[in-house]
Amino acid sequence: MxxxxxxxxxxxxxxxxxxxxxxxxxxxxxxxxxxxxxxVANEAFDFNTxxxxxxxxxxxxxxxxxxxxxxxxxxTRYIAVEYKDNPGIGPDDMFICNDPYLGxxxxxxxxxxAPIHYNGELIAWTGAVIHQVDVxxxxxxxxxxLGAESIFQEAPPMPPLKIIEKGVLRKDIKQEYLxxxxxxxxxxxxxxxxxxxxxxxxxxxxxxxxEYGADTVKAxxxxxxxxxxxxxxxxxxxxxxxxxRHTYCLEYENKVYPCHMSxxxxxxxxxxxxxxxADQAPAVVNCTYAGAKAGIVVALLQYxxxxxPWSPAGIxxxxxxxxxxxxxxxxxxxxxxxxxxxxxxQASMQLASVCLGKLLSSSKNYLDRVMAGxxxxxxxxxxxxxxxxxxxxxxxxxxxxVGGSGATAFADGVDTGGMLHSISCxxxxxxxxxxxxxxxxxxxxxxxxxxxxxxxxxxxxxxxxYVPHKVEKIPWCLLLTFNPxxxxxxxxxxxxxxxxxxxxxxxxxxxxxxxKKGVMPGEMTEIQGKLExxxxxxxxxxxPRDVLFRQTAGGGGYGDPLERDPxxxxxxxxxxxxxxxxxxxxFGVVIDGKTLKVKAKATDNQRVKIKAVRAKEFxxx
Amino acid sequence: MLNEYLGTxxxxxxxxxxxxxxxxxxxxxxxNYKLHALISEGPISRAGPQxxxxxxxxxxxxxxxxxxxxxxxxxxxxxxxxSPVEWDIKLAG
Numbered sequence: 001m002x003x004x005x006x007x008x009x010x011x012x013x014x015x016x017x018x019x020x021x022x023x024x025x026x027x028x029x030x031x032x033x034x035x036x037x038x039x040v041a042n043e044a045f046d047f048n049t050x051x052x053x054x055x056x057x058x059x060x061x062x063x064x065x066x067x068x069x070x071x072x073x074x075x076t077r078y079i080a081v082e083y084k085d086n087p088g089i090g091p092d093d094m095f096i097c098n099d100p101y102l103g104x105x106x107x108x109x110x111x112x113x114a115p116i117h118y119n120g121e122l123i124a125w126t127g128a129v130i131h132q133v134d135v136x137x138x139x140x141x142x143x144x145x146l147g148a149e150s151i152f153q154e155a156p157p158m159p160p161l162k163i164i165e166k167g168v169l170r171k172d173i174k175q176e177y178l179x180x181x182x183x184x185x186x187x188x189x190x191x192x193x194x195x196x197x198x199x200x201x202x203x204x205x206x207x208x209x210x211e212y213g214a215d216t217v218k219a220x221x222x223x224x225x226x227x228x229x230x231x232x233x234x235x236x237x238x239x240x241x242x243x244x245r246h247t248y249c250l251e252y253e254n255k256v257y258p259c260h261m262s263x264x265x266x267x268x269x270x271x272x273x274x275x276x277x278a279d280q281a282p283a284v285v286n287c288t289y290a291g292a293k294a295g296i297v298v299a300l301l302q303y304x305x306x307x308x309p310w311s312p313a314g315i316x317x318x319x320x321x322x323x324x325x326x327x328x329x330x331x332x333x334x335x336x337x338x339x340x341x342x343x344x345x346q347a348s349m350q351l352a353s354v355c356l357g358k359l360l361s362s363s364k365n366y367l368d369r370v371m372a373g374x375x376x377x378x379x380x381x382x383x384x385x386x387x388x389x390x391x392x393x394x395x396x397x398x399x400x401x402v403g404g405s406g407a408t409a410f411a412d413g414v415d416t417g418g419m420l421h422s423i424s425c426x427x428x429x430x431x432x433x434x435x436x437x438x439x440x441x442x443x444x445x446x447x448x449x450x451x452x453x454x455x456x457x458x459x460x461x462x463x464x465x466y467v468p469h470k471v472e473k474i475p476w477c478l479l480l481t482f483n484p485x486x487x488x489x490x491x492x493x494x495x496x497x498x499x500x501x502x503x504x505x506x507x508x509x510x511x512x513x514x515x516k517k518g519v520m521p522g523e524m525t526e527i528q529g530k531l532e533x534x535x536x537x538x539x540x541x542x543x544p545r546d547v548l549f550r551q552t553a554g555g556g557g558y559g560d561p562l563e564r565d566p567x568x569x570x571x572x573x574x575x576x577x578x579x580x581x582x583x584x585x586x587f588g589v590v591i592d593g594k595t596l597k598v599k600a601k602a603t604d605n606q607r608v609k610i611k612a613v614r615a616k617e618f619x620x621x
Numbered sequence: 622m623l624n625e626y627l628g629t630x631x632x633x634x635x636x637x638x639x640x641x642x643x644x645x646x647x648x649x650x651x652x653n654y655k656l657h658a659l660i661s662e663g664p665i666s667r668a669g670p671q672x673x674x675x676x677x678x679x680x681x682x683x684x685x686x687x688x689x690x691x692x693x694x695x696x697x698x699x700x701x702x703x704s705p706v707e708w709d710i711k712l713a714g
Contacts (some may be wrong), residue, residue: 240713241713242712243711243713244711245708245711246709247700249701258701361624361625362624362712367625449669449671485673485677485679485680485681486678486699488665488668488672488699491697491698492624493625493694493696494685494686494687494693494694494696494697495697496668497669497699498669499670499672499674500672500673502675504675533675551674554671559625563693581670582669582670614659614687614694618660618685619661620659620660620689621656621660
């Protein structure tokens with residue numbers, strides 16, 4: 001039976017309308033970027049937009065941060081049920097919410113959702129989310145409330161509030177929202193950006209209704225969900241049944257929190273069981289059940305839904321997520337969650353992506369879709385203070401978004417390819433940051449040896465060095481990772497994990513002397529100063545002679561590195577992806593230091609030697 | 622198959638996992654192939670120059686499994702020191 005036998009729309013109209021709805025949603029995202037004044041949204045693209053059916057199920061998702069599908073979906077579904085009679089859902093209303101216990105990933109991700117009515121009937125919803133630079137709480141940037149014992153010491157969660165009523169922005173609600181922020185101007189502009197995005201979608205959908213009729217547009221939205229579910233279940237049926245497991249560790253305040261996943265695939269159904277995962281932390285690193293589900297859904301979209309509409313509502317009936325309340329992946333009130341996106345949500349995404357990569361590896365027909373792990377851990381860098389124009393500034397620097405992607409079964413991962421949960425995120429323009437914030441980059445580059453070794457190499461991560469500029473100091477700098485010792489992206493089939501997250505300082509360095517001499521260091525080792533290894537979570541200041549180094553995670557490799565074509569390793573060395581030393585140690589490829597060519601016989605001997613070492617050092621389990 | 626390196630076949634009326642490179646049999650698919658592989662554990666810096674460049678790691682080890690027949694690597698992972706061998710792939714049937 002064809003999908004079109006079950007739904008009330010012809011195939012041609014369906015194709016036209018589903019692509020039109022995608023374009024409408026994309027236009028809304030473009031509008032949001034143009035209105036927002038925050039580099040978080042308009043440079044690094046930490047936001048998303050979506051179109052939902054009348055029940056709040058996301059049928060069209062934008063190409064930005066994928067976990068926000070669940071943010072807008074869960075918040076909208078809550079409003080659709082709980083607010084139907086009081087305060088009511090009327091045409092030209094919009095609701096704002098950042099309550100993680102109702103769907104927002106963390107308090108910084110503020111959802112604005114809007115019903116779309118036609119002739120008094122609720123036809124659909126549209127929603128937008130932006131990561132806000134500050135929504136209040138005890139810590140600048142609102143994300144990393146170190147030492148918090150619960151959500152009550154974090155940024156305050158805001159349940160859905162009708163911030164736009166009958167098309168009018170309510171001044172009282174707006175003031176309530178902005179009053180808590182240290183950077184209300186930026187946050188207000190982002191609010192306007194989300195209003196503009198939602199208005200764009202509403203206008204275009206109403207135009208489409210005038211052209212095709214309300215029943216046809218409603219049928220098209222419903223059909224996206226049905227079509228996606230059918231395609232998704234067909235895909236699952238083509239894959240082998242079985243169980244795949246993985247473990248991922250988070251670390252917060254010197255305690256390790258192991259997270260476990262057992263993914264069972266049976267016919268056209270997938271069960272993700274997080275049993276055995278550690279109990280919740282007091283605050284910051286946990287995620288809600290919605291966060292755990294969001295990480296899993298994003299992995300599913302990337303690994304299994306690459307050629308079908310990205311409709312999370314379409315796949316939800318075919319999956320089940322089991323997560324015990326009171327664990328770090330399903331926090332119970334009043335546990336804090338202010339940095340869940342790089343904590344629990346990241347953990348569930350990593351767990352699911354490794355399990356899904358191994359599931360695809362078990363099918364000959366899907367070997368070309370296998371991917372090793374992407375960006376195994378995140379490092380958060382936030383700066384607040386007064387900039388070179390004596391204006392207050394503050395922001396998270398989202399360069400952790402540009403880690404390496406995982407290798408596939410036929411090709412290397414993409415160098416600085418981005419994150420698994422966004423196909424469009426970017427590193428903000430270096431000049432934009434230097435203009436807005438009081439620092440300059442010494443370098444900003446892809447990091448040699450950060451991609452996991454393998455027959456196919458993981459994508460390189462990124463590294464940069466910052467030094468304060470035209471200010472006496474940057475008084476507030478937050479550095480945080482939940483993976484201080486283990487931020488590596490998983491390899492597959494013997495492929496090595498990628499390089500990890502690194503932060504370090506050279507305090508009281510000679511960098512200003514180097515500037516005076518016209519010397520620009522190319523490595524941290526070329527800068528003299530006191531090396532400071534950064535602990536997992538740190539709030540500090542950056543002095544005028546301090547330099548800060550950051551590195552993002554590389555992608556995991558695929559296959560035994562000894563099977564990599566030596567010519568590819570030679571290219572890696574020429575391109576700066578692999579050092580001569582690592583070429584020999586990890587890949588068994590000997591490169592001539594002068595000609596940078598492969599030494600064939602020495603390479604054969606080195607590979608035999610490495611196998612001999614394995615024969616000697618490896619032992620029965 | 623479990624993956625590109627580990628195939629499955631019927632041998633003596635039972636389904637087994639074998640190395641697709643050398644044919645070494647790891648045992649029935651109803652068991653964990655890793656328990657029949659060779660294992661090595663060492664510092665995570667062995668995974669590459671950028672895995673632990675500041676030498677901060679204390680809690681984790683770099684664990685690898687290879688085929689006893691041809692020494693082809695089957696899995697390379699960073700795990701908590703002392704954690705049990707995970708049964709990561711269990712095909713039904």
